[in-house]
Amino acid sequence: MVLGCGNGVPANSVAKVGDSTITKTDFNHWLKNASSGQQQGGAGVVPDPPDYSKCVAGLKKQGGAAAGKQSTATLKKQCKTQYDQLKGEVMQFLVQAQWVQQEAKSRDVKVTDAEVKQAFASEKKKAFPKEADYKKFLKTSGMNEDDILFRLKLDQLQTKLTKKVTAGKVKVTDADVKGYYAKNKARFAQPEQRDLNVVLTKTKAKADQAKSQLAGGKSFKVVSKKLSIDQASKAQGGKLPALVKGKQDPALDKVAFTAKKGKLKGPVKTQFGYYVFKVAKVTKASQQTEAQAADTIRNLLKSQRQQKALNSFVKDFRKRYKGKTNCAKDFRIAECKNAPKNSTNTAAGGAAQQQQQVPQQGGGAAPQQVPQQGGGAAPQQVPQQGGGAVPQQGGGAAPQQVPPQQGSGATPQTPSSPTP
Secondary structure, eight states, X not given: OEEOXXXXXXXXXXXXXXXXXXXXXXXXXXXXXXXXXXXXXXXXXXXOTTTOHHHHHXXXXXXXXXXXXXXXXXXXXXXXXXXXXXXXHHHHHHHHHHHHHHHHHHTTOOOOHHHHHHHHHHHHHHHOSSHHHHHHHHHHHSOOHHHHHHHHHHHHHHHHHHHHHHTTSXXXXXXXXXXXXXXXXXXXXXXXXXXXEEEEESSHHHHHHHHHHHHTTOOHHHHHHHHOOOHHHHHTTSEEEEEXXXXXXXXXXXXXXXXXXXXXXXXXXXXXXXXXXXXXXXXOOEEOOHHHHHHHHHHHHHHHHHHHHHHHHHHHHHHHHHTTEEEOGGGOOTTSTTOOTTOOOOSOOOSSOOOOSSOBSSOOOOSBOOXXXXXXXXXXXXXXXXXXXXXXXXXXXXXXXXXXXXXXXSSOOOOBOOOO
């Protein structure tokens, strides 16, 4: 990134964020990475506007006879669509990367080279047990190690930003816990449950036969296997576990929750057929005390408050940085102050749970973090919940930076951004 002068976007740049510019060289570098990534580990042909001659030739080569039957105009249209999508993804990544770096600087949030290298070594070891696998990844992905380290640094900056934004705003007092428990006491109650041994038949005659055999000493496992039409309980030896009152056929419910444990009952006519059963186990209703539920409540309230603080930060963050982001005419996206009216994000979400570089509110796609081993979804950006930000072996589209999905867990989730 280079510094620009004035409020306009310099001729050799695609965007300006505050006093920093994103050069066309930067854009073309990440466009090449994204294009290579979309080829699922192969060397992709970067779409080359305005005539797309190399891209069309590449499609013909990759598609063989089928592509050869398509007109040049059709293939050119495919190339333009691909370029527009990749352009949107790359611009989103580069703009948001500037936002993160500038916000981190303004809040005195730093990540050292040593921290980045340590994280890289750890994640690389997990993703690529063999050095040869890592070298192969670099060759086929279009990325270099500096690109990966850059992503990792962004990842760690955002992690630290998230912690700083939420620090001191998640205090939960004993009074808070007490109040929540009082309003939501029913959530911490467990109703009575009953385990039944059952045989379900279509006719009363069959049910009488089953009851006779059970009364004669045969097990529910044997009788249900022979006579029951309920495949689920039959597969468990005639067991129908963890029934809660009011959750099954009313006729069975009434008898099952008044019967004494161990006494053979039935036949009971229901909408499903005739039941013969025995109550095998009764688990009495229980109620967690406030003390027993305190840790759960405290973590829940902490998570909610972390998320609220993060949501508030994100709203202000996006407004502030969009206000000082200007993009060149052909590179405008929703993150730009001069975004096209009624713009929609040209970066398709795709199969991936493609996650984004900076705290966002909604879907959208940034250039992908890195293909993962086994073709799974990309690791989460911030807060981390397993998985790192280093490349993984296997299929996947272009290297993509990732933010976390919004959730209700104990760790605050960086909200995803409005689909541009």
